[in-house]
Amino acid sequence: MVGLGPGDAALLAPMAEAALAEAHCIVGYGPYVDLVSPALLAGKDVVATGMTGEVARCRAALEAAAAGRRVVLVSSGDAGVYGMAGLALEMLDAMGLPQALEFSVVPGIPAVCAAAALLGAPLTHDFAVISLSDLLTPLPVIEARLEAAFAADFVVAIYNPRSRKRSGHLAEALARAARHRDPQTPVGMVKNAFRPAQEIRLTSLAQADPDWADMLTLVVVGNSSSRLAAGRFLTPRGYAGKYALEG
């Protein structure tokens, strides 16, 4: 299992690159496979499938591995954060293959850290990571997690904020945040972090436009201490209460 990070080759660690270089077979969602450099794909079996093909992808990867091939299943970001590591492990178990296979995960830079780096320092205190996709999770569970995270003053990082079928979920999540947070609380939205089409919006709960987000946008809502500092999104850790920070 290899997470490709944000997609920029300069953010792919040597360990991940080596795993790709040594693979016989590379399996993944088409647009993620496209993030792998052509030099690393050359001469390999490449299996690229569509968006809802996760189960087929994992099965192809595990069957190839069971046949003795060295297989890399790629995710974007980190393979363990809403990535394929979980499904692959679950199917490895369900298919009864654990003895035959060696399973390992090479960690990567998750989308939440890539977006945070571009926004400033929004994650410098406790945070919750929540996906708004209700394809596999009942909406009431998602809503209860949002409510708990805002009420307990977590910074909240939102994956999968919108899709054509779920156009209202992000607006509802921001409205929920507004019941717990000041209207000036920073809200950051990042599309295509560290890719050519990168777009960053740093705004506030009062001004945030949920319709700007798409399925791949990462949204960060601050906690009660978050604010703008030097034009960036800052969540202070609490040093100012104990130390003099001025020059």
Place this chain on the structure above:
Amino acid sequence: MVGLGPGDAALLAPMAEAALAEAHCIVGYGPYVDLVSPALLAGKDVVATGMTGEVARCRAALEAAAAGRRVVLVSSGDAGVYGMAGLALEMLDAMGLPQALEFSVVPGIPAVCAAAALLGAPLTHDFAVISLSDLLTPLPVIEARLEAAFAADFVVAIYNPRSRKRSGHLAEALARAARHRDPQTPVGMVKNAFRPAQEIRLTSLAQADPDWADMLTLVVVGNSSSRLAAGRFLTPRGYAGKYALEG
């Protein structure tokens, strides 16, 4: 701001390495500076300070940058996750230097993803990241966040679980988890992920030994669906309810 990831050079992305290579001055907590390869430190001003020297470190870095030098302030993991990015941004603002300086963050692999990779796939669903350090955060705030995260069925990743002064916090956090979770819920603990002294414990809420953890251990407590699969820590995403996963 550069996060060095877990510390293994094979997990340091080229963008971070280039920032270090191009710096005039590298500033950080001593043990983190020691993670930088000697070749990257050679010929540079290196400022390594002690554990509670964060404010002094940031001031040194910002003053050098204000004097026109290219400075890298290093953190372990990701610079934005309990790292130095927040304090640096806060002091940049407090010291009134924003116009003079260019501030940027190179994302890294956070400790939570490194630990998760070694445990299996514990973070494949919504998760909360909480530090048990009460040096800068009141204990009741930490306890309220733990309570909210366990009650709303987040996977919970715990940073800074123990220190000499806080020997009981992790035991209390696990006892709190046990009021919301089955005793068989997986608990993973990882020390020194991807470093020579790496140690991994995969156990359960009933069996977990909080005294094994130290300040740098990363602890992950599963949600109500988490279980062992093929000997690893799995948090299923929910595919099994919609698809046939067997071979």
